[in-house]
Amino acid sequence: MRFQGLGALVAALALVEVTSGILQGYYTPILTDIARHVGVHDADVNWLEATQLMVSALAVPILAKMGDLWGHKRILLVSTAITALASWAVAVAPTFATLLVAWGLQGAYTVWLPLEVAIIYLASRRAQAVDAPGDTRRAAAVLVFALEAGVIAGALAGGALVDVLPFAVVLALPAVAVTLCLAAIAVWVPSMPPTVSGRLDIGGIAWLTASLVTLMAGLSLVRLLGIGSPWTWAALLGAFALLVPFVRHSLRVEEPLVDVRMLAAPAQWPVQLTAMLFGVSVLGAQVPLSTFARTDPVANGYGLGLTAGTVSYIIGAYVLALAVGALLLPTASRLLSPRGALVAASTFVAVGYLLFLPFHDTLAQTLTNMVIAGLGSGLLVAALPAAAAAAAPEERSGMATGLTNATKTVGGSIASAVFGVALFHGVSSAAVEAGETAAPLSGYLIVWALCGLTAAVCALVLLVGVPKGAFSRPAVSGAGRS
Numbered sequence: 001m002r003f004q005g006l007g008a009l010v011a012a013l014a015l016v017e018v019t020s021g022i023l024q025g026y027y028t029p030i031l032t033d034i035a036r037h038v039g040v041h042d043a044d045v046n047w048l049e050a051t052q053l054m055v056s057a058l059a060v061p062i063l064a065k066m067g068d069l070w071g072h073k074r075i076l077l078v079s080t081a082i083t084a085l086a087s088w089a090v091a092v093a094p095t096f097a098t099l100l101v102a103w104g105l106q107g108a109y110t111v112w113l114p115l116e117v118a119i120i121y122l123a124s125r126r127a128q129a130v131d132a133p134g135d136t137r138r139a140a141a142v143l144v145f146a147l148e149a150g151v152i153a154g155a156l157a158g159g160a161l162v163d164v165l166p167f168a169v170v171l172a173l174p175a176v177a178v179t180l181c182l183a184a185i186a187v188w189v190p191s192m193p194p195t196v197s198g199r200l201d202i203g204g205i206a207w208l209t210a211s212l213v214t215l216m217a218g219l220s221l222v223r224l225l226g227i228g229s230p231w232t233w234a235a236l237l238g239a240f241a242l243l244v245p246f247v248r249h250s251l252r253v254e255e256p257l258v259d260v261r262m263l264a265a266p267a268q269w270p271v272q273l274t275a276m277l278f279g280v281s282v283l284g285a286q287v288p289l290s291t292f293a294r295t296d297p298v299a300n301g302y303g304l305g306l307t308a309g310t311v312s313y314i315i316g317a318y319v320l321a322l323a324v325g326a327l328l329l330p331t332a333s334r335l336l337s338p339r340g341a342l343v344a345a346s347t348f349v350a351v352g353y354l355l356f357l358p359f360h361d362t363l364a365q366t367l368t369n370m371v372i373a374g375l376g377s378g379l380l381v382a383a384l385p386a387a388a389a390a391a392a393p394e395e396r397s398g399m400a401t402g403l404t405n406a407t408k409t410v411g412g413s414i415a416s417a418v419f420g421v422a423l424f425h426g427v428s429s430a431a432v433e434a435g436e437t438a439a440p441l442s443g444y445l446i447v448w449a450l451c452g453l454t455a456a457v458c459a460l461v462l463l464v465g466v467p468k469g470a471f472s473r474p475a476v477s478g479a480g481r482s
Helices: 006-026 028-038 042-070 072-092 096-126 132-161 167-188 202-225 230-241 243-252 269-282 286-294 308-327 329-336 338-354 363-390 394-424 429-433 441-465
Strands: none
Touching: 006 028, 006 072, 006 096, 006 132, 006 167, 006 308, 028 042, 028 096, 028 132, 028 167, 028 286, 028 308, 042 072, 042 096, 042 202, 042 286, 042 394, 072 096, 072 167, 096 132, 096 363, 096 394, 132 167, 132 308, 132 329, 132 363, 202 230, 202 243, 202 394, 230 243, 269 338, 269 363, 269 394, 269 441, 286 308, 286 394, 286 441, 308 329, 308 363, 329 338, 329 363, 338 363, 338 441, 363 394, 394 441
16 A cells, blocks of 8 residues: 555455445345245345345435545444344344345445445545555455455355354344444544535435335336336336436535536446446345255256255355455556456456356356356456546545445346346246245346346446546546536
8 A cells, every 4th residue: 555554444444344244145045044034935035135225225325425524434333333223123023024124224334335435545635645546446455355255254154054053143143243343443443524514415315215215116016016017117217207306406406415417427427337237236136146046956947956054155156256356456457447447347247147048057057157257246346436436526435436336236126126026927826825935947047137238238338438548547626516
C-alpha cells in the first residue's frame, strides 16, 4: 500500500468481510434442511433469497447515502447491529413467514463492502496517494479474498455441523459471529468524516420504496398467479412506471438518494448495469446450485445426490475460485486495463454457466463449470465497487459503491423469483402432496442459460459502453452534482 495506515485499515475491514462471508456461505449447504425445518418445498427457498435481496436493494442505497452524510463507520455499525438482530431472529423463527421477515432484514450486511471500499478510497484520496484508484483495487482484492475465505469457512462449518449439533444451535452460530463483528468494528475501524452535508432524501426513499415493493409484489404474483395474469403485469409495469417520478425528484433535489446525472456518466452506467446483470448469477443461482447438488439422481434421473457435508465441498471449490479471481484483479487490470479485466471476468462467468447446459451429469463437470464461473465472479465482485468509486466524484463515492451492490441485489432478487418459478414449473400438485420436492431438470437448464446469457451481455456492454482508459484516474470532484 502507498501510505502508512492503509494496510492496518484494510486488515481491520477484512475481519468484517470474513463475517460477511460466513453469512453468505454458512446457510447454503443446509438450505434443504432449512426448507424441511419450516415445512416448505425446495423451490420456496428461493423466496428467502428474493426477499433478502429486495430488502438489500432498498437498504443499500439508503445506508450508503447515510454514510456519505453522517460518516461511513457510523453507518457500518448501524448496518451490523441490524444484521446481528436479524440473525438471532433467523435462529429462533418458528414459521416460514417469520423466517422470511428475519432473512430479509439480515440483508443489511450487503452494504458492508461498499462502505468499506468508500472508506479506503477516501482515505487514499485524502492522504494524496498517487494512484488512489489503484490502491482501492488492491484493497478491494484483499477484502474480497477475506470475504470468500469467510464463505469457505462458513460453508464447510454449516455442512459439517448440521449432522452433529441440534438444528437450533446450528442456526444460532452466524448470529454469534455477527455480534462479535459489531464489537470489532467499534474498536478497530477508524471514524471517517462525512463527505457531504445536507439531509437524507426522504422523497427519494419514498419513491424508490414504492417501486421496489411493487416490483416484489409483481414477482410474487408471477409465482402465485402465473406470468399471464393481468394483475402480474400491472404490478410489474407499475414498478417501472414509479421510477419516472423517482428520477424527476432526484433531478430536482440538491442531495438526492441516487444522483441520476452521475449514474448517466459514460464510465458509470455500464458498471451499474453490469452489476445488476451479474446479480443474476452470483446471487440468484446459489439456491439452485445447492438444491441440484442435493437431488437424488436415482429417484429423479438427474442431480448429484450429495449430502449437506459434500455440497459444502462444491461451494468451497467455487468460493476458492472467487478468492483467486479477486486476488488476480490488480494483475488483470495492469495487463488488460481495468476495463479489459471487467470484460474478461464477465466472459469467464458466461462460459462457466453455459457449460452447464451440456455438462452437468457428474461432480467433476459441476466443479469445472463452477471454478470457471468463480474466477470471473471473483474478479467482478472486487472490480465493480472499485470501478464505480473511480468513476465517481469524491463526494459521491459511498453512493456509487453502494449502487453496485443495490443494482446487483435487484438483479439477484428478480432472478431468484424467476428461478423459483422455473424450478417449480412442471411439478404437479400430486407430486407435492406425495412429498416429492425435487424440481425438474428443465428448470435448472433455464437457470444456467439465463446466468450465462446475462454474463455475456455484461461483457458486451463493458466492451462497447465503457471508454478506453476508464477507471484509471479519479473522477473530477463535483462532476456528478445535481
